[in-house]
Amino acid sequence: MAFHIVLVEPEIPANTGNIARTCAATGVHLHLVRPLGFDTDDRTLKRAGLDYWYAVNITYYDHFEEVKEANPGGRFFFATTKADRYYTEYQFQDGDFFVFGKETKGLPPEILNAHKESLIKMPMTDKVRSLNLSNSAAIIVFEALRQNGFPGMN
Numbered sequence: 001m002a003f004h005i006v007l008v009e010p011e012i013p014a015n016t017g018n019i020a021r022t023c024a025a026t027g028v029h030l031h032l033v034r035p036l037g038f039d040t041d042d043r044t045l046k047r048a049g050l051d052y053w054y055a056v057n058i059t060y061y062d063h064f065e066e067v068k069e070a071n072p073g074g075r076f077f078f079a080t081t082k083a084d085r086y087y088t089e090y091q092f093q094d095g096d097f098f099v100f101g102k103e104t105k106g107l108p109p110e111i112l113n114a115h116k117e118s119l120i121k122m123p124m125t126d127k128v129r130s131l132n133l134s135n136s137a138a139i140i141v142f143e144a145l146r147q148n149g150f151p152g153m154n
Contacts, residue, residue: 002057003144004029004074004097005137008064008111011037011103018134024055027152028141033061037102064099064111071097076118079140080106081130083119090120092144094151103133 005028010016016032023030061067068076076097077090098120101107112119122131122139130136145153 002027002029003092003094003141004031004071005141006031006033006064006067006076006097006099007133007137008033008099008107009035009037009102010100010133012133013038015103015133019137020056020058021052022134022138022141023057024052026141026145029057029059031059031061031067031097033064033067067097076115077120077140078107078112078115078118079121079136080112080119081121082106082112083121085120086123087120087140087143092147094148096144098137098140098144100133100137106130 003026005019005023007016007019007030010032016036016038020030022028059070061070068074074095074097075093076099077087077092078099079087080101099107099111101111120140122136124131131139145151
């Protein structure tokens with residue numbers, strides 16, 4: 001089993017490519033929820049992921065509920081600036097899902113409202129609205145890996 005990153009309607013190919021590279025480096029499963037703001041054969045997407053695409057376990061979905069239906073026992077955490085609790089306040093377990101929204105709007109209100117008990121945020125000053133999507137995903141994944149002793153990594 002491994003951790004999972006779910007990107008709901010990502011818009012910027014370079015962010016998704018960078019996240020794919022992080023997934024390849026960490027053994028994290030990548031889940032992409034359509035519509036995507038780019039073609040999966042986009043040159044920028046491939047360049048950001050470099051030549052690591054072969055090492056990425058990736059699954060595509062047409063809507064977020066499909067992700068939950070395919071993983072009924074999964075624990076889902078939703079990254080948003082609207083959360084009350086920091087990601088460091090949770091003890092993550094192997095198999096957890098970290099869900100991120102599109103770069104311009106974040107996760108839709110219906111997803112946030114349905115999962116209020118598992119919203120997570122990162123501390124930051126009030127000088128910015130949010131962190132870059134690929135940075136946010138890496139921060140949370142590496143915290144989950146750290147909490148679990150970096151399984152399968154050297």
